[in-house]
Amino acid sequence: MKRIYIASLLVTMVAFAGCRDEDVIRQPDWITPVIPLAPDFQPDDNPIEDAFNVNDLTNSSVAFTLGIEDFDGAEDGHRFFVGREGPTSELIDFTFLMEFYDSEADTTYGPVEYAIYQPTDFPVNVNITPAEAAGFFSEATVEALEEGDQFVLSYEYRINANQSGETRTLGTPSADYCGGFSDQGEFCELTIDVVDSRPEATYFTLVPDSDGDIILGNDTLARASFSPLSAGSSQVVYATFDTPLQSAPTFAATTADGGAISGVEAVMFTEDDDEVQAYRATFTAGTLAAGDVDILATGATETSERGGETMADDDFSIQVDNTSPTYLLSYSAPATNTGFDVTITAEFDETVQENPTISISGQGITPVESVEMELVGDQVAVYTFSPEGETLTEGPLNIVVTAKDVPGNDAVADADTPMLEIVQ
Structure with missing residues (x-):
């Protein structure tokens, strides 16, 4: 009896699932949405152009073209709507919304209404400056913007649903429902990052392999912090930067007789199966009394394709210990x-x-x-x-x-x- 009941239940579930798909396709209130497009907003490809540069907020701006896909027919639709029957919807108006994320406070403010566009406005040339964006929020000022802050654009729009005369308001869909037109610039949200576009460096040494060898470009090597040095002893120093550089940077000890950096050269090494560009130098400790010796790094200028900016003077420390145990x-x-x-x-x-x-x-x-x-x-x-x-x-x-x-x-x-x- 139990087996008969389970089999009957399974048949009922399959039949219900089949009817449910059929009902979704035929439901009379299904509507075609419009899809916003911003094909030339590419932060991954344009990390400076599509962000607010904290080093030059006065001249920084984010510009892109906002368009819409309102469909010419069912087969022109989003991947979730291909095969649907019925007329397409008409856009009534489109509202751009903006939020501000304060990284220091770890707090998001908004959303506020940034702009309202009519169908005849599209395509819209949008150009947003830091001053304009910050002006929408009492919690933000241009002077206080710092790396890690964000302005996030989302949207809602009204449509004449399937040209039926009924007005529907639709908001930003979840990420699960975005992507059918990703090759054309479809988006759910646009995030404008506040970035420090100057190169940033990481300094380290490398742990040799089991044979005591460091074979750059072949072995996967572990990063390590610096060990204290005695006068006359040396430490190989590596520096990697978060952006390609035009040429090798300059390193120098900032304290008299603290030591010297020599032999700066570009090298490649493998880390976690990825090739990493680094600059290698040798620091030889001087006769300075025990303490940290600051090494000043200067002249790290990124390639013109990445903005051509120069790193602010940076320093890292190596401990020099000249005291006998x-x-x-x-x-x-x-x-x-x-x-x-x-x-x-x-x-x-x-x-x-x-x-x-x-x-x-x-x-x-x-x-x-x-x-x-x-x-x-x-x-x-x-x-x-x-x-x-x-x-x-x-x-x-x-x-x-x-x-x-x-x-x-x-x-x-x-x-x-x-x-x-x-x-x-």
Whole structure:
């Protein structure tokens, strides 16, 4: 009985779905809309022309042609309306609406009525300036506009529905119902971005592959931040820009004796399977006391096709650390002799690179020369010492630990480090 019921239900659903499609096609109040077109509004292709440039708001404007498709017949219709029967609708008037998005406040204001057009006005040459757009909103002024703000144009229009004498008001459709005339410039909304058209830079270094190689243009490489440098050590710096440049920019350390940038050249590398244009340079740290060294980037001018604007002077920092780390020695026993082991512990005041070494000499022992210590964590190293030698004499041993901090500065012994002695 249950199977019969389910089968009957399925047949009923299929029959209902078929009738529903038929009813949609034949429904008497179905109307043909008009489709607004703006074929020459192309922000992706014209990032400067179709936006308000915050660097030149006085001379900035967005111009485009607004047209409509009001159909010559059913087969000329939107993809959702192909095959429909009946007369087409007539446009009565078209209202452009505008909203303002304040990026700093993360708030949208509006919509307000921007303009009303009659059928005989089309095609309309629209030219909107920042001052005009901001003038529609008490919350906006030209002086306060900043990158990330937006003015969004939407619309509503009235039609003589299927020329029946009935007036219908239609608003901006959802994105699902846009696109049937996308090749002709159909839109649901037009967004005018407020942009900073000057080039922007990102600075980084690259993490080598497992073999320690950086093969630009072939390997996918991870970006990384800068490591601190000691005087005389170097760091390869990469800079990418959000727009193609006419030529390589200039880099220079802003602090006297902070270091120097050399060898600036254009290179390509692969990141996430995309080829990326970068500029590579080498920064060599100077003898400046510990601190951040600012590197000034200038002269980054984009290609004329992108507007030809020059980046505002920009800087990034690389830390220069010329301070030596210190270590304090301690012993499991204050004195030793042949046959007595003693554990020597070196505690550093900052992170050190791997494999500190220890050298021990004096008092007739067989010298220990640059033997690796065991690194315990980042700041502690230990070594077990067993004195050997034919004739040992009493007195303090010479113990030197060799290590470097992350920037590469050599470690020095703390002044309070105690002595380890040979006793009889």
